[in-house]
Amino acid sequence: MISLYAIKNRYLYMAIIAYTWILTFTLNQFLVSNTLYYNSYSEQLTIERIEGIIEESHKWAWLGYLLVPVIYYIKLSLIALVLQTGFFFFERKVSFSIIFKAVMLAEIPFLIVPVIKLFWFLFIQTHYTLNDLQYFFPLSALQLFDAQKLPSWQVYPLQLLNVFELIYWVLLAYWLKKLLNLSINKSMEVVASSYGTGLLLWVVFITFLSLNLAP
Amino acid sequence: MKKLLLFGILLLVLNTIIYFAYSSYQKIEEKRIYAQQVRHLPQISTFEWIGSNPKPNKFATIILFFHPECEHCQYEAQAITENQKEFEHVNLWWISIADSIVIDTFAQKYHLKSLPNTYLAHLDATKVEKVFGSISIPYIFIYDDKHHLQKEFKGETKVEALLKYLDAQ
Numbered sequence: 001m002i003s004l005y006a007i008k009n010r011y012l013y014m015a016i017i018a019y020t021w022i023l024t025f026t027l028n029q030f031l032v033s034n035t036l037y038y039n040s041y042s043e044q045l046t047i048e049r050i051e052g053i054i055e056e057s058h059k060w061a062w063l064g065y066l067l068v069p070v071i072y073y074i075k076l077s078l079i080a081l082v083l084q085t086g087f088f089f090f091e092r093k094v095s096f097s098i099i100f101k102a103v104m105l106a107e108i109p110f111l112i113v114p115v116i117k118l119f120w121f122l123f124i125q126t127h128y129t130l131n132d133l134q135y136f137f138p139l140s141a142l143q144l145f146d147a148q149k150l151p152s153w154q155v156y157p158l159q160l161l162n163v164f165e166l167i168y169w170v171l172l173a174y175w176l177k178k179l180l181n182l183s184i185n186k187s188m189e190v191v192a193s194s195y196g197t198g199l200l201l202w203v204v205f206i207t208f209l210s211l212n213l214a215p
Numbered sequence: 216m217k218k219l220l221l222f223g224i225l226l227l228v229l230n231t232i233i234y235f236a237y238s239s240y241q242k243i244e245e246k247r248i249y250a251q252q253v254r255h256l257p258q259i260s261t262f263e264w265i266g267s268n269p270k271p272n273k274f275a276t277i278i279l280f281f282h283p284e285c286e287h288c289q290y291e292a293q294a295i296t297e298n299q300k301e302f303e304h305v306n307l308w309w310i311s312i313a314d315s316i317v318i319d320t321f322a323q324k325y326h327l328k329s330l331p332n333t334y335l336a337h338l339d340a341t342k343v344e345k346v347f348g349s350i351s352i353p354y355i356f357i358y359d360d361k362h363h364l365q366k367e368f369k370g371e372t373k374v375e376a377l378l379k380y381l382d383a384q
Contacts, residue, residue: 046373049290089221151246153239201228204235211242212349 040130086194102175139163249348256362262336276306283321287371292325
């Protein structure tokens, strides 16, 4: 059996992208129907306007798929860069590609989220709106609240507070330990101080943006 | 040298976090104040009325914050004009940041003045946030006859949805 960490970065990256494309396509096919648009917008919009929205969403669907590799690349690179900065201050010179690999491997639990989402809306919550789909994040603090009644700026921080994020931290430390022959304590120290700080900065930035951009 | 760099980066990150957190806190406070404010119909003197000022009556009031060039606002105007009988006993305040002449041309194009209690007004762009908070275009506020807010709609809204909240009073 080939070890996960023996796989070349580009193949791992392509596998993540291919998997995300397939899952996005499946979610769109099974969960997003024209009826969903009518149910979500019918209180406020006329049938003709909803049909217009459906037409537009079909027209621009390709853009969502096109953006997947771009968004993943930016996300993974930023996290790897933050971790590399952390290692620099911990007096350890580490290659960017090794950190990039650890970041990709740690990403794997997050790939389960769309599968849970698919099963949740197919078998458990079968009546839902576009907002329900957008706000759903399993095992997150957001599930404890009625997301529709929350101010929009609170949604992202509460979504981010989830079990998968916790697993991500542990896995990131584990893969860095494994790939760089570090002690788990040292590895966790680097993750907490660099990725933790970066994440805090990111959350306050997104909160700031959503407060200033969303009406 | 490395310690100095680390100190510099930490200081920068900390300052940025404090800046975003403090700005966010201020914005949350502002939003809270605006949310309180829009619960009551704004004073007539808040706006620069084009033509006549609204006359006091016992009707409910709909404020439509719009821009003449916005496609959704044009659709809203068209839909309301087509159903004008339904709005005969409702005050319609069309408020925009556009120039008075442009607002007037818009009103003529969509025959807004043919409705008995329709009023048009200009609101300076700098005052929008102080009056309504941060809102998008179009944005609709529905007030009852006692000037209490009943419902807000972000974006274009079909006539039936507007009437639903008027009928509920």
